[in-house]
Amino acid sequence: MVQAARLPPILPVENPTEPFWRTELHQLDELRTTPKLPQRSDIVIIGAGYSGISLAYHLYKQLSHSDQAEPAITVLEARQICSGATGRNGGHLRPDLYGNIPKYIERHGIEAGAEVASFEIAHIKALKELVAEENIDCDLNLTRCMNVYLNEADGEKAKQTYELLVAQGLEYTPDIHYTPQKYAEKISGVKGAKACISYTAGTLWPYKLILGLLSKIASSSMVNVQTSTPVTSVTTQDGFHFVHTPRGSITASKVVYATNAYTSGLLPQYSANIVPCRGICCHITVPDGKDAPFLPYTYLIRSAEGNGQSYMITRPDGSVIVGGAQHTFEHDREHWYKVTDDSTLIEPAKNYYDDYMQRTFRGWDESGAYVKEIWTGIMGYAYDSAPHVGEVPDQPGKYVCAGYDGHGMPVIFLATKGLADMILHGHTFEDTGLPRVYKSTSERLKRAADGPEGGDIFG
Numbered sequence: 018m019v020q021a022a023r024l025p026p027i028l029p030v031e032n033p034t035e036p037f038w039r040t041e042l043h044q045l046d047e048l049r050t051t052p053k054l055p056q057r058s059d060i061v062i063i064g065a066g067y068s069g070i071s072l073a074y075h076l077y078k079q080l081s082h083s084d085q086a087e088p089a090i091t092v093l094e095a096r097q098i099c100s101g102a103t104g105r106n107g108g109h110l111r112p113d114l115y116g117n118i119p120k121y122i123e124r125h126g127i128e129a130g131a132e133v134a135s136f137e138i139a140h141i142k143a144l145k146e147l148v149a150e151e152n153i154d155c156d157l158n159l160t161r162c163m164n165v166y167l168n169e170a171d172g173e174k175a176k177q178t179y180e181l182l183v184a185q186g187l188e189y190t191p192d193i194h195y196t197p198q199k200y201a202e203k204i205s206g207v208k209g210a211k212a213c214i215s216y217t218a219g220t221l222w223p224y225k226l227i228l229g230l231l232s233k234i235a236s237s238s239m240v241n242v243q244t245s246t247p248v249t250s251v252t253t254q255d256g257f258h259f260v261h262t263p264r265g266s267i268t269a270s271k272v273v274y275a276t277n278a279y280t281s282g283l284l285p286q287y288s289a290n291i292v293p294c295r296g297i298c299c300h301i302t303v304p305d306g307k308d309a310p311f312l313p314y315t316y317l318i319r320s321a322e323g324n325g326q327s328y329m330i331t332r333p334d335g336s337v338i339v340g341g342a343q344h345t346f347e348h349d350r351e352h353w354y355k356v357t358d359d360s361t362l363i364e365p366a367k368n369y370y371d372d373y374m375q376r377t378f379r380g381w382d383e384s385g386a387y388v389k390e391i392w393t394g395i396m397g398y399a400y401d402s403a404p405h406v407g408e409v410p411d412q413p414g415k416y417v418c419a420g421y422d423g424h425g426m427p428v429i430f431l432a433t434k435g436l437a438d439m440i441l442h443g444h445t446f447e448d449t450g451l452p453r454v455y456k457s458t459s460e461r462l463k464r465a466a467d468g469p470e471g472g473d474i475f476g
C-alpha cells in the first residue's frame with residue numbers, strides 16, 4: 018500500500034529574511050518548467066540549493082541526449098531557487114585547513130585528513146574552470162583568507178596547528194603563511210591582531226553561480242524544475258519511490274535528498290546527525306560618494322575574548338559580507354539550535370555588526386560603514402562535523418548529500434559530481450574517490466543516535 022502524504026515537521030518557512038544575495042533576482046528564480054508536476058521521473062532531487070542544482074547539472078552533463086517523454090531529472094523546491102542556506106551564506110570559498118582538518122587527522126588518521134584538505138582545495142580550481150567554461154558572471158575572485166587571532170593564546174594555538182600541519186609534510190602546507198605578532202596587525206589590517214595565518218581562498222556570489230548553472234540546463238526536456246513545491250513525504254513500493262507534495266505525487270526510481278538542514282524532516286534517521294542551526298550574516302557598505310578603504314583579503318577573525326569568530330569577504334565593489342557572532346547568542350539555544358525559522362533575526366546578534374568595520378579594521382574609523390542588509394539562514398550542522406554523501410543506508414534508490422556544518426562552498430560541487438557517478442553508473446562510494454569521512458553509513462547514524470546530544474556542535 019502506498020501511504021498517504023503527511024506533513025513533515027521540518028519545512029522551510031514561507032517568509033524568510035531577504036539576504037543581499039537575493040536582491041538581484043534571476044528570471045528563473047520561481048521556475049516551473051511545466052504547469053503541472055510530471056507524473057514520473059527517473060530521478061527526483063529534493064532541494065534547489067547548491068547541492069540540488071549542482072547535482073542536476075552533473076547528471077545532465079553525464080546523460081546522453083534523451084528523447085523520452087518523461088523527464089530524466091525533476092527538481093522539487095519548497096521555496097524559490099537558491100532560497101536556503103546557499104542564498105544566505107557568506108560567499109566564502111575557503112578550504113577549512115584549520116578547523117576540521119586537524120580534527121579529521123586526529124580521529125581518522127593523516128590520509129583521511131589530507132584527503133579532505135585536497136578535496137576542498139580542488140574546489141578553487143574546479144569552480145574557476147566551471148565559471149570560465151560556462152561563462153557564468155558570479156563575481157568569482159581568488160585571494161587569500163587571513164585567519165586573524167586577537168587573543169595571544171589563540172594565536173599560539175594556531176601556530177602549533179600550523180607547525181603540526183607543516184611537520185606532516187602535506188601537499189598543501191607550502192601555501193600556508195604564518196605571521197607572528199610583530200607584523201600581524203600591519204599585514205592583516207586588523208586592529209590588535211596577535212597572529213595571523215593566510216592561505217588561498219575565493220569569493221563569489223553564490224546565488225548567481227547557482228542560477229547560472231541552472232540556466233545551462235533549464236531549457237532541456239531532460240530537466241523539470243518545480244519551485245514552491247514542498248515534498249511532504251516519500252513512500253516506497255515494489256522498488257519505486259513515490260514523492261508526495263501538495264500539488265500531487267511523482268513516481269521515481271531514484272530520490273536524492275539535497276535538503277541540507279531540513280533533511281530529517283523527510284529522513285528522521287538523520288535527526289541526530291544533521292541538526293538545523295540558525296546563523297546570521299550581513300552586508301556592510303559605505304555611504305554613497307565615499308570609497309571603502311581597500312581590503313585585499315577575506316577573513317576569519319577570532320574575537321579578543323577568544324569565544325567567538327566572524328567570517329568575512331570583501332566584494333569586488335569594496336563592500337563586505339560578514340557573519341558569525343555566535344558568542345553573542347550561543348548560550349541560549351532557543352536562538353539557534355534546532356531552529357528552522359529564517360524569517361526573523363537573532364536578537365542578541367542583530368546589532369553586533371553595526372560598527373564592526375570601524376571597531377575592527379585600521380583605516381575604517383571615518384568610513385561611515387553601515388549594515389545595509391542583514392538576514393538569517395539555516396545550516397545543517399553535522400554531529401561529527403562531516404557531511405553525509407552517498408546512498409541512504411539500507412534504503413536502495415535513495416541518496417543524500419547534506420550536513421555541511423556551515424561549510425559547503427568548497428565541498429558541494431565535487432561531492433555532487435561523485436554522487437552523480439554513483440547514481441548514473443552504479444559506482445560505489447569508494448569508486449568515486451570522495452573523502453572517506455563523507456560517506457553516509459549506518460555506523461555514523463547509530464553513533465549520533467546513541468551519543469550525547471549535539472556531538473561536535475557544542476564543542
Ligand SMILES: Cc1cc2nc3c(=O)[nH]c(=O)nc-3n(C[C@H](O)[C@H](O)[C@H](O)COP(=O)(O)OP(=O)(O)OC[C@H]3O[C@@H](n4cnc5c(N)ncnc54)[C@H](O)[C@@H]3O)c2cc1C
Pocket residue numbers: 027028029063064065066067068069093094095096097098099100101102103104105106107108109110111246247248249275276277278279280282283296297298328340393394395396418419420421422423424425426427429
Ligand atoms: C548564514 C550562513 C553563512 C554561511 N557561510 C558560508 C560560507 O561563507 N562558506 C561556506 O562554505 N559555507 C557557508 N555556509 C554554508 C553553506 O551555505 C551551505 O553549506 C550550502 O549552501 C548548503 O547547500 P545546500 O544546497 O545543501 O542547502 P540549501 O541551500 O539550504 O538548499 C536546500 C534546499 O532544500 C529545500 N528544501 C528543504 N526541505 C525541502 C522539502 N521537504 N521539499 C522541497 N524542498 C526542500 C530548501 O528550501 C532549500 O532551498 C553558510 C550558511 C549560512 C546559513
